Amino acid sequence: MRKVKVGITGIFLLISGLLMAQNVNRTPQGVKVNVAEGNFNAEVIFYSPSIVRIVKYPSVKDQMPDKESLSVTLVPEQTKIDFKEQGDDVRLKTSDMIVTLNKTDGTVRFTDTKNNELLAEKGTPSFYPNKGKADKGTYKVRQAFMLEKEEAIYGLGILQNGKMSQRNQRKYLMPGNVEDGITFFQSVKGYGLFWDNYSPTNFADDENETSFESEVGDCTDYYFMYGGDADGVVAQMRTLTGQVPMFPLWTYGYWQSKERYKSQNEVLGVLNKYRELQIPLDGIVQDWQYWGSNYLWNAMEFLDGNYYNPQQMLDEIHAKNAHMIITIWSSFGPQTKPYKELNEKGLLFNFRTWPLAGTDTWPPREDYLSGVRVYDAYSPVARDIYWKHLTRLYDLGMDGWWMDSTEPDHLDAKPEDFDTPTYLGSFRKVRSAYPLMAVGGVYDHQRATTSDKRVFILTRSGFAGQQRYGCNVWSGDIVSTWESLRKQIPAGLNFTLTGNPNFNSDIGGFFLGHYNKGWNDGSATKNPSYQELYVRWVQFGAFNPMMRSHGTEAPREIYQFGKKGEPIYDAIEKAIRLRYSLLPYIYSTSWQVTNKQSSFMRALMMDFADDKKVWDMNDEYMFGKSILVAPIVEAQYTPEVAATASEETGWDRDDNKNKSKGSMTVDFTTKKTAKVYLPAGTVWYDFWTNEKYDGGQEISRETTIDMIPLYVRAGSIVPIGPDVQYATEKNWDNLELKVYAGANGSFTLYEDEFDNYNYESGAYTEIPMTWNNASRTLTIGARKGKYNGMLEKRQFTVKTVDGNSKTVTYTGKKVTVKL
Structure with a gap:
């Protein structure tokens, strides 16, 4: 037998290798590694091929802390993992991503299956012992990450910073009145990160790193998920933390x-007055x-x-x-x-x-x-x-x-x-x-x-x-200003991107003392400056998951703003009726939210991620997958008024020095203009005129006080419901189907019993619709499912944007309409 000489260095390396091997332990869902240099343990635990949990805790605790997550409901599923040790790295590959854990320093990096880097930790975790008696034995915990310089990230809850992308921000995250901090963000690269900690947490992002630091924890504990795109990340977050139940149809009416x-x-x-005026109202x-x-x-x-x-x-x-x-x-x-x-x-x-x-x-x-x-x-x-x-x-x-x-x-x-x-x-x-x-x-x-x-x-x-x-979260006691209105758009969009699809704000703002002549005297509704702001907020609210007027210091009922035939009253009524006409579209979208993990309010990067111009756009969004909403968020007819009321302390009634002074005469019948950006990658149609535009350009849109700029993407099929006083007043037995030609498209009309949970056991119907642009054919497919009281027979009036129209009778069997 040949003798092999082993030097001191060789013996050291051999012993180190044996020790290192002993420190790596396979587990049913991943791996556990003792990181001697950092004096902590690191565990990689796969919950699915696309969701992985990373837990790190001091070595003084041999076992992972016994922690029951309050947010996470997913039970780890059996996941096929390709395990490989390569030098200092432990590599774990699933069908959806690769997680690499460095055995020496304990850092983790995430890549897709083609080795494109998604996210990497920066440095080791921090564990600072809490000295207070109440939290004795716990730590202040921190972990940093490295993002690409141009990478946009979204989420962190309902924030009032007016920003879409949350890069270069510092936020103290916990629930509050007007801000709800959520320890989750997702990237335009198609991944999400949920920091599973419930103590007050500092989020910080700058050119050097991105980090979470929480005041109390037994460990650092976060979930990385890869969805490929924003919808995919939302789907993964809901898979991890729970799905969205259906709301009753009536909740999508006017409140x-x-x-x-x-x-x-x-x-x-109030209810009797709405019914007398024949203004739709449900709540x-x-x-x-x-x-x-x-x-x-x-x-x-x-x-x-x-x-x-x-x-x-x-x-x-x-x-x-x-x-x-x-x-x-x-x-x-x-x-x-x-x-x-x-x-x-x-x-x-x-x-x-x-x-x-x-x-x-x-x-x-x-x-x-x-x-x-x-x-x-x-x-x-x-x-x-x-x-x-x-x-x-x-x-x-x-x-x-x-x-x-x-x-x-x-x-x-x-x-x-x-x-x-x-x-x-x-x-x-x-x-x-x-x-x-x-x-x-x-x-x-x-x-x-x-x-x-x-x-x-x-x-x-x-x-x-x-x-x-089953909850809709509103943005708290915000002030009545144009700046506040502007902030609600990115606030709702970023909240949506945390997996929470249901958002609304107080239409008109809660505190409006600077628009009143005296405390709670109701004068704001006669003030043209406030009237303009209120109308634009109503129009924005019509494209929230909940349309709800609320506030203090003045009543907000439509009849407080004038009477029929007057510009402000008519504009409010038009927005409410527009909302009701879209109920079949909205309710069908709600089913996509529940059944397909979709979203109501969609940041433009969700559907147009290839257009970098929309990555940080904070004043437009998609409502459902068909309608682009571009609210008017700057005063066009009156001067903007600065805020004086305090959102945080609230009820600051000493704002006499900043009242809107004097009276003004405003002609709300004049026409104005607004800039609208139409994302690249599709053709767009003006909702009001059917005028056609190519995407990838900014246009100037003529506006009036009663009009909110809306655009529909080519290939869309939008159902229009009947004129009603409340959501369930009339059956959807004669819907108009508006077809926006220019691309192939599809839509599924969803119906059920509207206010119970029978849909969970299959009591609902879906009517699939597809548009073939080349043959200009709409196919209304065979109805799927059934429920008590469903329409056995109905009519659809199909209209294209170029004026063609046909009415067909539908009995649940496939119908083809050539236009």
């Missing part, structure tokens, strides 16, 4: 609200203090005598084919039944919350504190108690819930407040998950009660995974 209706007679009077909202004083805050009962017969009120609302939702909060006054039961079990927090005073005076009187306290929504017992008391309203026939202050409100926050113990640890540890738990508690309890009525929740705050709880 009227204000701060606040003060009596049963006022509520019914009306009851805001706070129907319970009486602040000491009875959120009693979940009508204790104010002005609501003399709540059951009669709900019955009359329903008899007039409308629906009501009512505000409920995360806190309770000391004289309420829920407070007493929760307090007995130690399920109330002690930090200061809204309302501070027991009297409804301004400023709040510290000598008459309200005693209102927030409940521990992290506790399953507390959530049971919450629903138990909420059933008093549910049993009246209430149609949904306006869950306000689900951040929750936290006034004059002190560091020690975050030490407050909850069912799941310190408040600091789980701070960001509060809205997820509060909203989820109501959804789960109602679902357990009945499947005959879909859950609908309007709420002020959201977090990752909340899309699974």
